[in-house]
Amino acid sequence: MGSTSNLPRHKDDFGRVYDLDDPSPYFNALRPSDYRMPAVLACALKAIHRPVCAVRRAGDTLRVLDFACGYGAVGALLRHEVSMPEIHAWYGGRHWRPIDARRHWEADAAFFAARRAEPVTFEIGGADVAGVALEYAAALGFLDRTFHENLVDEAPSEALKLFLHGVDLVVESGSLGDLLPIAFERILDCSGDGGGRPWFIYGPRPDVDWSSLNGLWKERGYRAEGLGTEPVRYRKPLGAQELADMLRVGRALGRSEEAVMRDGYLLVDMTLARPEADAGNPPIARLRRNYG
Ligand SMILES: C[S@@+](CC[C@H](N)C(=O)[O-])C[C@H]1O[C@@H](n2cnc3c(N)ncnc32)[C@H](O)[C@@H]1O
Numbered sequence: 001m002g003s004t005s006n007l008p009r010h011k012d013d014f015g016r017v018y019d020l021d022d023p024s025p026y027f028n029a030l031r032p033s034d035y036r037m038p039a040v041l042a043c044a045l046k047a048i049h050r051p052v053c054a055v056r057r058a059g060d061t062l063r064v065l066d067f068a069c070g071y072g073a074v075g076a077l078l079r080h081e082v083s084m085p086e087i088h089a090w091y092g093g094r095h096w097r098p099i100d101a102r103r104h105w106e107a108d109a110a111f112f113a114a115r116r117a118e119p120v121t122f123e124i125g126g127a128d129v130a131g132v133a134l135e136y137a138a139a140l141g142f143l144d145r146t147f148h149e150n151l152v153d154e155a156p157s158e159a160l161k162l163f164l165h166g167v168d169l170v171v172e173s174g175s176l177g178d179l180l181p182i183a184f185e186r187i188l189d190c191s192g193d194g195g196g197r198p199w200f201i202y203g204p205r206p207d208v209d210w211s212s213l214n215g216l217w218k219e220r221g222y223r224a225e226g227l228g229t230e231p232v233r234y235r236k237p238l239g240a241q242e243l244a245d246m247l248r249v250g251r252a253l254g255r256s257e258e259a260v261m262r263d264g265y266l267l268v269d270m271t272l273a274r275p276e277a278d279a280g281n282p283p284i285a286r287l288r289r290n291y292g
Helices: 024-033 037-055 073-079 084-092 105-113 131-139 158-165 177-189 211-219 240-252 283-290
Strands: 061-067 122-129 145-148 169-172 199-202 224-225 265-268 271-275
Touching: 024 084, 037 061, 037 073, 037 169, 037 199, 037 283, 061 158, 061 177, 073 084, 073 199, 105 131, 122 131, 122 158, 131 145, 145 158, 169 177, 177 211, 211 224
Parallel strands: 061 122, 061 169, 122 145, 169 199
Antiparallel strands: 199 271, 224 271
16 A cells, blocks of 8 residues: 555645656545545536537537646546546555656556546646646546646646637636636636636635635626535545644634534535526526536
8 A cells, every 4th residue: 555654634735746757646645535526526527518518519529628637637537437436546556656757657547448438528628737747647548638837827828728719618626726716817818708708617615715716707707606506525634733724714714614614524615607698508507407
C-alpha cells in the first residue's frame, strides 16, 4: 500500500501533489477523506447530457471544459466503468517515489482500457496550471485537448479561446475556491454570445465566500440554481485542524454547522449557472429529475 505519512493533511497543503509524474500522491492524499466530487460531477454530466444536447443543438456530443482538471478524474469517470473508490484503491496500491518517474503510466493505461465505456459522448478539454498532470490525463485518454494555462493570472490563449467558442459546459470539481470567479469571468469574456454562451456546473464549498461569483452571474445575465434537491457530500476533512478551519470560516460566513457539515462530510449544493435566456429550457425541475 502507498505510504500516507508525508501526504498533505490540509487543503492549503495540496500544491505539492498537483503536478508530479505520478497521480498517486494526489489521490492517496485525498483517499482518507473519501473525496467524491469528480464522480458527482460526472454523474451530473451524464444525467443532463441528452436534454442539454437538444437545447444546445450539439448533436450527440457535448463539448466540456474541465477547469482545473488536474489528472483528469472527471474525464476518467465519464469514459470508464469505474468508481471513485476503485480509482482511489488503484492508485493506493503503489508506493511511488520521484525516482520512479512515469513508470506506472502504462499499467494505468491498461487498467483504464479494460474498463473503457462511454455511454454518452463528450469532447473534453482540460485547463490547468499543472502541465504534467495534463500530459498524464491526455495520455490516458481522459482529455481530448489540454490547455496549460493559469486563468487567474492571465487571459486564455488563442487556442483556448477557439475551444471556448463552441463550448457547451464549463465544469469544475474541487478547484480554486474564492479565486474561481476570476477564472470564470475570463472564460465568459471570450465565450460566444447569445445562445452560444456556455453553461457552468460547479460545487460551491460552504467554507468559501461566493458573493463575488454570485455578483458575476447577475452582472452577466446568468441565473444560478441548485441542480440537486439536496446538498451532496463533498469530502470529509483530513484532520482536526482542517475541520476546525472549515467550520470557523463557515461560521464567519453566517453558515450553521449543519449547513457546512453532515455525517462528517463537507456539503455542497451542485450548482448550474446558465444565461437567463436559457434558464427555462429545459426547466430546472426537469434537469433535477434526471439528476436525481
Ligand atoms: C483539488 S485539485 C482538483 C483537480 C480535479 N478537478 C479533481 O477534482 O481531481 C485543484 C487543481 O487546481 C489547479 N489549479 C490551481 N490553480 C490554478 C489556476 N490558477 N489555473 C488553473 N488551474 C489551477 C491545480 O493544479 C489542481 O490540479
